[in-house]
Amino acid sequence: MSAFYLEDLHVGDRFESDTLLVTEDDIIAFARAFDPQPFHLDVEAAEQSVFRGLVASGWHTAAMSMRLFVTGGLQLAGGSVGLGVDELRWPRPVRPGDTLRLQTEIMEIRPSRSKADRGIIRIRNITTNQNGQVVQTFFASVLVRRRPGDV
Amino acid sequence: MSAFYLEDLHVGDRFESDTLLVTEDDIIAFARAFDPQPFHLDVEAAEQSVFRGLVASGWHTAAMSMRLFVTGGLQLAGGSVGLGVDELRWPRPVRPGDTLRLQTEIMEIRPSRSKADRGIIRIRNITTNQNGQVVQTFFASVLVRRRPGDV
Numbered sequence: 591m592s593a594f595y596l597e598d599l600h601v602g603d604r605f606e607s608d609t610l611l612v613t614e615d616d617i618i619a620f621a622r623a624f625d626p627q628p629f630h631l632d633v634e635a636a637e638q639s640v641f642r643g644l645v646a647s648g649w650h651t652a653a654m655s656m657r658l659f660v661t662g663g664l665q666l667a668g669g670s671v672g673l674g675v676d677e678l679r680w681p682r683p684v685r686p687g688d689t690l691r692l693q694t695e696i697m698e699i700r701p702s703r704s705k706a707d708r709g710i711i712r713i714r715n716i717t718t719n720q721n722g723q724v725v726q727t728f729f730a731s732v733l734v735r736r737r738p739g740d741v
Numbered sequence: 742m743s744a745f746y747l748e749d750l751h752v753g754d755r756f757e758s759d760t761l762l763v764t765e766d767d768i769i770a771f772a773r774a775f776d777p778q779p780f781h782l783d784v785e786a787a788e789q790s791v792f793r794g795l796v797a798s799g800w801h802t803a804a805m806s807m808r809l810f811v812t813g814g815l816q817l818a819g820g821s822v823g824l825g826v827d828e829l830r831w832p833r834p835v836r837p838g839d840t841l842r843l844q845t846e847i848m849e850i851r852p853s854r855s856k857a858d859r860g861i862i863r864i865r866n867i868t869t870n871q872n873g874q875v876v877q878t879f880f881a882s883v884l885v886r887r888r889p890g891d892v
Contacts, residue, residue, distance in 0.1 A: 620804075623804070623808070624804040624805065624807050624808045625804070625807050625808065625811055626808070626811060626812070627811060627820045627821065628820065629820060639819075639820070640819070640822065640884075647804075647807065648823050649800070649803055649804045649807050650804075652800055652803065653771075653774070653775040653776070653798075653800045653801075653804060654775065656775050656776050656798065656800045657774070657775045657776065657777070660776055660777060660778060661777070668790075668791070669778045669779065669780060669790070670778065671791065672799050672831070673830075673831075674828070674829060674830045674831070675826070675829040675830075676827060676828060676829070677825070677827060678825060678826040678827070678829060679824075679825045680823070680824075680825070733791075
């Protein structure tokens with residue numbers, strides 16, 4: 591798969607990712623490292639929590655979604671460098687056995703005002719589970735190179 | 742340390758975290774799992790990138806900041822359940838050998854309209870490195886329980 595430059599992209603373009611299975615071990619390992627709270631660490635304690643069962647840290651869901659983005663359809667020349675994220679939401683938790691998938695849509699494209707060799711795209715990323723339920727949404731601004739020679 | 746209920750918190754309250762040392766191995770391990778791009782994975786390839794050296798994935802910085810939050814001064818009764826994050830920015834990358842610290846400030850407090858036993862606080866989280874330089878900022882909305890008996 592060849593990587594995209596700014597000129598190759600259009601508002602409304604959509605990209606799909608592969609899928610990623612989330613295991614109980616994955617959820618607990620991430621939580622031990624980064625979000626050590628009972629509802630992410632321990633099945634029995636999680637049953638007593640507001641979640642009524644073990645759930646992934648929202649930051650784990652974000653990290654898994656990044657994996658799906660980097661390995662998905664929107665391969666950017668020079669890599670994916672995020673400038674910022676807005677309206678990050680987790681409308682529903684991720685649970686052991688869920689299979690995640692990411693959909694990306696290009697919302698806006700603009701050349702850089704100060705640097706002729708690049709631009710910025712604004713994308714919407716939606717992560718869904720195996721039932722098509724939305725588990726995470728956000729908007730991101732991402733740096734994209736212009737094709738060399740077009741500058 | 743006892744955990745805070747909604748009644749214990751005030752707009753303007755500030756909390757500090759412990760510190761967290763970021764190693765090259767940490768950066769590469771996170772990147773292998775979640776953000777496999779050359780500037781997060783490989784020191785030599787990273788030298789040729791826009792970052793001029795190995796840098797942590799922004800999502801790794803976010804995850805480490807969550808660790809600092811969960812283990813820091815603002816311990817919430819029932820745990821920290823994030824409802825959403827806004828304006829997540831990485832003004833400067835995290836590099837191997839950096840030591841991170843998190844500062845949290847309460848920006849807004851409001852009781853839930855629909856549920857008498859809880860409220861929502863809006864916080865600003867700022868992650869800095871050992872030189873006091875800001876590496877990450879965001880606002881988050883977090884669920885907080887009201888003290889039982891006050892309802």
